[in-house]
Amino acid sequence: MDVQNIVVEPAQSTGSAAPAARLETSLDKPLRDVLPVIQERLVSESSYFGVKALKSPLDFWMYQEIIYEMKPDVIVEIGNKHGGRTLALAHLCDLLSRGRVIGLDVTHELISERVKKHPRITLIEGDACQNFQRVAALIDPNEHVLVIEDSSHTYDNTLNVLRTFSVFTKPGDYFIVEDSICHHGLDVGPDLGPYEAIETFLAENPRLRS
Numbered sequence: 001m002d003v004q005n006i007v008v009e010p011a012q013s014t015g016s017a018a019p020a021a022r023l024e025t026s027l028d029k030p031l032r033d034v035l036p037v038i039q040e041r042l043v044s045e046s047s048y049f050g051v052k053a054l055k056s057p058l059d060f061w062m063y064q065e066i067i068y069e070m071k072p073d074v075i076v077e078i079g080n081k082h083g084g085r086t087l088a089l090a091h092l093c094d095l096l097s098r099g100r101v102i103g104l105d106v107t108h109e110l111i112s113e114r115v116k117k118h119p120r121i122t123l124i125e126g127d128a129c130q131n132f133q134r135v136a137a138l139i140d141p142n143e144h145v146l147v148i149e150d151s152s153h154t155y156d157n158t159l160n161v162l163r164t165f166s167v168f169t170k171p172g173d174y175f176i177v178e179d180s181i182c183h184h185g186l187d188v189g190p191d192l193g194p195y196e197a198i199e200t201f202l203a204e205n206p207r208l209r210s
């Protein structure tokens with residue numbers, strides 16, 4: 001990676017092309033100025049095998065650590081957009097020779113055909129909570145499930161998903177809620193949002209705080 005491409009703020013327009021600032025010129029920038037750049041460069045522009053992912057590769061490294069440790073039978077991904085992360089999750093299952101992915105979103109019109117054709121991926125279109133029974137019918141009670149909530153990020157929807165899909169998780173399983181950074185580091189997304197929904201859910205389930 002060329003350090004000249006890591007820029008906290010764009011050069012001022014002078015009518016001619018200005019050289020990009022070097023990394024060392026941004027070392028004293030506060031985190032509040034750096035986070036939007038990370039969001040734009042690493043998340044908004046990310047792709048996986050040519051499929052737009054909208055996912056930080058740093059976060060996805062943590063995903064593979066969790067999945068290798070947990071070896072889930074099923075990954076329920078709520079919020080798929082273009083399907084880059086969906087495909088990446090299925091490829092991790094391929095590497096483990098086990099597991100499958102159930103993807104839910106209100107629409108799958110943007111999903112790549114490569115994602116739709118992967119044999120480990122099942123896509124369900126519509127509201128996640130309204131389709132809970134369709135998901136439950138695909139999961140054996142003894143299976144270990146990793147749930148990922150990454151849909152609308154509104155407080156009400158996130159809390160509803162937590163309450164509804166947490167029944168799948170057993171000791172040792174994971175329920176990942178994305179984007180609690182909304183208005184807690186980045187001024188993006190709904191306010192109230194995932195952060196507050198997580199707090200409410202944990203307050204309702206104090207046993208999960210340990």
